[in-house]
Amino acid sequence: MQILFLGTRGSIPSPGSDFSQYGGNTTSVIITGNNGTSLVIDAGTGIRQAGRLSNILEKPVMTLLFTHAHWDHLQGFPFFPGIYNKNLTINMLIAEPHLDSIRECLTKQMSGDSFPVHFDQLPAHIELIPIVNKHTIDDDLSIEIFENNHPSGATGVRCNSNDESITFITDNEIKLLKEQKRYDEFVSFCNGSNIIVHDGQYIETDMEIKKGWGHSTINDVAGLFIDTKPEIGIFTHHDPDRVDKEVSALEKQMQKLCKDAGNKTRVIAAREGQTWSTGS
């Protein structure tokens, strides 16, 4: 299995030379099963990069999952080339509780007021598919979902292919999951994953004003990797104000936290354009 990062930034794109190493586009990833079935998750501005999606766009059907309706996960959708292809069917997977809000936000975003093309008039055939607990895409790839702690909610996704798993959790506040006594349930959801990707937007001092905003700190994500022991642990949804050298420093800090706890996970800060494979 593998994961390709098309966008690694949280909240808003951050262009410029200070952000070139880890990337400035907002969240979008492609997860691919062992037999080549792909799932695109979220349509931040990273999804605009058609070159990196060429394998997917050549097929008649693709699958796109939205974690939630916040701006940085939808804002690239009007610029995604696949929606203008009349020969493409897009199966849009959405956790059932978020279906109405995501449909409404996609429609509003493309209503003529802020974008000239209307959602209802897109050439591609779009099928909205509500998900409850799990969903099988095909023999190669299936998913299970978790309700994250995030304002208005967000969906965590575990992708399974044969006996392998990649778990992708963006927009989730681990501290509040602990306060709600849901952390053990979350660890069980992630346990056994070969690769875990988790939102690591904040550092502890951010929480003085940003507690309750729905994101996790580097320390809490290190704790998750220590508790779940994936082969590879990746933090993403980098803060838009965090320049490359600061993200690098956080990567080193998280590596040290894991190493000091005797954890063998390979800890990495997500970089736009980079692919990670199970067993690598």
Ligand SMILES: [Zn+2]
């Ligand atoms: Zn976000």
